[in-house]
Amino acid sequence: MIIIPARLASTRFPKKVIVDIGGLPMVVRTAKRVAQLDRVVVAADDEKIVEICKEHGVEAMLTSTTHKSGTDRIHECATLLDLDDDELIINVQADEPFIETDVVESLQKRLKSLQENGEDFIMGSCYNAINDEAAQDPNLVKVVLDANHNAIYFSRAKIPYNAGGGAQYFGHIGIYGFSKKSLKEFCSLGDAPIEDIEKLEQLRAIYHGKKITMVKVASTGFGIDTKEDLERAIEIFL
DSSP states (O other): EEEEOOSSSOSSSGGGGGGGEEEEEEEEEEEEHTTSOOOOOEEEHHHHHHHHHHHTTEEEEEEEESSSSSSHHHHHHHTTTTTOOEEEEEEOOOTTTOOOHHHHHHHHHHHHHHTTTOOOEEEEEEEEEOOOHHHHHHTEEEEEEEEBBEEEEEESSSSSOOSEEEEOOOEEEEEEEEEHHHHHHHHSSOOHHHHHTTTOTTHHHHHTOOOEEEEEOOOOOOOOHHHHHHHHHHHHHH
């Protein structure tokens, strides 16, 4: 299933998940974007989000206001829903109204394949190739991979450093996949200093030596991280 964590009290962009984009609140537009793929539930930190979702026919539930990350929030939601340990859960960010269904399906297929083959993973995510200019944007997270397409590191900085020339840059797409069992494992991991430094929750897994499988996709979607992103999104729907 698909769970969308939605926090009203966003530090960088308060209440962004309910701003209007082409006649629909952002979180609703994101939910409807992926509704054809699977059951979708919004895990909210505020009753206002729950009410807005229900007004637009989107399933939503209230979760704690004290979660450190969106992944902790979807874990509470998955627990309340009493999902089986093998259930695959896709975490789509509320600020991704342009996420392509092909991207979600690609991640679902990779995780199903790993499950069927009994291969170890704690989570999965996606990436695409980006140019040098895009790699300089701290709002666009970069990822470096190993030979088996597992993540070595994520950063807001431009990585890898191009000392020898010919560097290729990969942009992280903010979608995550877990099994219910691996989601519980992730949320039981201890604090990770690099997670707090970079403000990237996936670094919690890297810090503890856990495997994050990455899927390369073609994507032109973008998350709403700034007021400029919002203006761009609104223009698209005009």
